[in-house]
Amino acid sequence: MNGLSPGxxxxxxxxxxxxxxxxxRSFAVGIVISLVxxxxxxxxxxFVGSRTSSDTMGVTPAAQPLVPALEQAASAAGRTLTIHEVNAAEGAAQVRAGDLDAVLDRAPGWTLTGLDAVGTELQNLVSTVVRQTTQDEALRAAGQDPAAVAAQGTVAVATLEPDDPERGQRLGLAIVTSVLLFMSLIGYGSAVAQGVVEEKSSRVVELLLSTIRxxxxxTGKVLGLGAVGLFQLLILGAIGVVVGSATGLLSAPSAAAPALAAAVVWYLLGFFLYASVYAAAxxxxxxxxxxxxxxxxxxxPLLMPFVFAVSVLPGDxxxxxxxxxxxxxxxxxxLxxxxxxxxxxxxWEVLIAVALTLAAIVGVVAVAARIYRNSVLRTGARVGWAEALRG
Amino acid sequence: MLEVGGLEKRFGRRTALAGVTFDVRPGEVFGFVGSNGAGKTTTMRIVLGVLAADAGEVRWQGRPVDADVRRRIGYMPEERGLYPKMRVGEQLTYLARLHGVPAAEAERAVRSWTERLGVAERLRDEVQKLSLGNQQRVQLAAALVHAPELLVLDEPFSGLDPTAVEVMSAVLRGKADEGVPVIFSSHQLDLVERLCDRVGIIAAGRMVAVGTVEELRSGGVERIDVVGPESDWAAGLAGVTVVAREGRRTRVELSGSSDQEVLAAALAAGPVHEFAPYRPPLTELYRDVVSGGAA
Structure with a gap:
């Protein structure tokens, strides 16, 4: 009677x-917090996107001749530039009042005056136009055709890999995937550690270990909590895809499916790796x-690749x-x-990384299981490394 | 039958057990007594496999205890342990199932034991919301829900009110009468004397005495209580020491003399109303054995 297999x-x-x-409650709260x-x-x-693409600038009568070139450059860069004609004193007052982002003056050198700073993009736009206009005038004075010179000095940009129209979305997916994995691994990894401590501090572990190994x-704890994490990951992923598609943020669900699949595989691999370490701790x-x-x-080690994935990879x-x-x-x-x-x-790169991670899991789980076995019934002071690893 | 043979255990430089041997027979309640740190909990933990012995072995029905046998033991650890945030009913069902009881049977057992122990109406409450006494009842239920073949209870009576002590005693006696060997430790020696068929006294990691209370008494010196003459009639009798004298009651210890000589001496001094061998309570036996072991 009363048989119980390991399974x-x-x-x-x-x-x-x-x-x-x-x-x-923490499960539901976790989902809500992630969504928020x-x-x-x-x-x-x-917000940031809409902010940076529009500027309002005052131009003094002395700088007036530059207005057509400025408007042309702004529209070429896809920016909204509103130009008001002001005199120097009015301009300064309006900048102070926040009605203008900056004032452009020529007396006779060019000056661009802002309140605390002048936005980098506006600064670049104006200096490019000023430099261009100055050079063009100089070329004309020297009897050259500015258009011909410009044509000679143009670089055509090309990529060896075909241009990916979904690149922006891929970037977004990469960041979202990293954030999700980071949160799931941290969240459910520490849930494993807390669960182990709960059993120790409530002493129920002695009762449990009198009947199971x-x-x-x-293993049961890691599998159970891993499944919860996976469940949450899938819920968040599904909500993300649905909301993304509905709002038009995600116009290529075909790119999302493999990313989500990869996220699930990597979540499982990462979870077993980290959960074992958390359980031992x-x-x-x-x-x-x-x-x-x-x-x-x-x-x-969880935070570092996360920072990489979010800050370095998008640009490089x-x-x-x-x-x-x-x-x-x-x-x-x-990563x-x-x-x-x-x-x-x-x-093949993915396969190698998966294989290496699997190998690491085997080693880490063996060490973690040993630490766990040696330490889980010990109460009181923290168990030392030498004792934890013995046996 | 549970046989514990020659258990030894060291924790670092400290010797916890230095050869503990005893057995517990079917249908028997075995009381395990000893001062704090004497080795009771360590012994029980080794029986349950929660701790490994350095030497010696534990046998059940003639075979070494393995995981399958341990699953059929009902255990109440000294450090009470239940999930504080789990409901009583779910928790007991879970523990029964971990001991290999099928789901339906587990639920039946949980219902019947919680009713018997008087915590049935708390089945849907979290354990942490129960009083300590009720938590202890749940803890006992946890040791019983899988119909164990052997009960090992570490200090099951500590912290219980008199009603709960009665309930607990009746349950232990009942299990023993069903043929389940019951071993429990306690510092309440009067309770142990009343409830146990046999007693084991452990001191400094050694079993210093094992047997029925009667057997433990037979090892000691013979004492006689006499209610009779108020005078100091026993003084000067050869082979007799007066241990205590209060009013008409005199207690003497015999060394070489016979009880009939004592009776004759008492009658010579006046009428004798009571003459009986003194049966020291377990408390006294325990004190003698433990101090003797230390000397």
């Missing part, structure tokens, strides 16, 4: 973790308060350091999917 033991533990977590964060990001991007308890302390200092270093998709790191197991789970979403990772 059943792991299944029971995993089902409890899943049920408890999904019904908890993404919403805020979207709003900021939109430590490795089954650990959790088993070494007896109280939640002691956990923070121990898990803080685990954040670093083939960054060498990012490419190398995307193969390194603890960095791969957030490689970002490179995949950008379309700069070949399929």
């Amino acid at each position: 059943q033991a792991v299944g029971l533990v995993a089902r409890r973790e899943f049920g408890t977590q999904v019904r908890s 964060i993404f919403g805020i990001y979207a709003l900021i991007f939109q 430590p490795v089954h308890l650990l 959790g088993s070494m302390v007896s109280r939640q308060e002691e956990l923070q200092s121990l898990v803080a270093p685990i954040m670093f 998709p083939r960054n060498t350091l990012a490419t190398v790191l995307s193969f390194v197991p603890f960095f791969a789970p957030t 490689m999917p970002a490179r995949q979403a950008l379309g700069v990772a070949a399929w």
Whole structure:
């Protein structure tokens, strides 16, 4: 009677973790918070985008001849430039009042005056036009045709890889994927650590380990919480695709599907890697308060590729350091999917990174299971490394 | 039958167990007594496989205890442990299932045990919302819901009110009568004496005495309580020491003399109303054994 196979033991533990977590308030709150964060990001991007593309500038009578060239350059750059004619004193007053972004004057040198600073883009636009006009006048005075000189000095820009019309979207997907993975791995990794500590601090672990083996308890916990994280990831992904398509932000769902699939695979790989480390860390302390200092270093390898994925890759998709790191197991789970979403990772690169990560998981899980087994029943002071790794 | 043989365990430089041997028979309530740190909890943890022994072994029905056997033991750890935020009913069902009980049977067992222990109306409450006494009842239910073949309870009576002590005693006795060996530790020696068929006394990691309370008594010196003459009639009798004298009651300890000589001496001094061997309570036996072991 009363047989219990390892599979059943792991299944029971995993089902409890899943049920408890999904019904908890923090699960729903986590989804809402993620959506709010993404919403805020979207709003900021939109706001920043609309801000920078329009300027209002005052031009004094002395600078008046430059107006046609300025308007032409602004429309070529896709910017809205509103020009008001003012005298120097009025201009200064209106800049101070915030009605004008800057005033352009010539007395006789060119000056562009703003309040605290002049927007970089407006500055570039005006200096380009001023330089161009000055050079053109000089060329004409020297008997040259400015148009001919300009034609000689033009560089045609081309790319070896075909121009990707969905590049912008891919970039967005890469960033969203990285953010999602980062949050899921941190969130559910620490949930594993907290769960382990909860069992230790409430002492229920002794009761559990009198009937099932430590490795089954650990496996069940990691699988159960991993499934919760995956569930949340899929919910967020689905909401993202639906909302993105509905609002027109995402016009290429075909690019989203593989990115989401890659995110799921990398989430699973990353989760097993990090959750094992988190579980081992959790088993070494007896109280939640002691956990923070121990898990803080685990954040670093997660945070670094995240920063890379969000800040470096968009401008430089083939960054060498990012490419190398995307193969390194603890960095791969957030970096490689970002490179995949950008379309700069070949399929064999992905396979190598997956294989390396799998190999790392095998090693890390073995060490983590040993630490867990040695530490989980020890209460009181934090378990030392030598003792945790023994046996 | 549970046989514990020659258990040894060291924690660093400290010796926790230095050869603990005893057995617990079917249908028997076995009381495990000893001072704090004597090795009771360590022994029980080793029986449950929560801790590994350095030497010695634990056998159940003649075979070494393995994971399958442990799953059929009902265990109440010294450090009470339940998930504080999990509901009573779900928690007990989960623990029963972890012991290999099928789902439907687990729910039936949870209902019947919580009714018997008086916590049935709290099934849907989180454990942390229960009083400590009720949490303890739930903890006992957790040790019982999988119909264990052996019960190992570490300090099951600590912190219980008198009603709960009665309920707990009745449950342990009932399980023993069903043929389940029951082993429990306690510092309440009067309770152990009343409830247990046999007692094991552990001191400094060694079993210093094992047997029925009667057997433990037989090892000690013979004492007799006499209610009779108020005079100091026993003073000067050869082979007799007066241990205590209060009014008409005199307690003497025999060393070489016989009880009949004592009776004759008492009758010579006046009428004797009571003459009986003194049966020291477990508390006294315990004190003697433990101080003897330390000497």
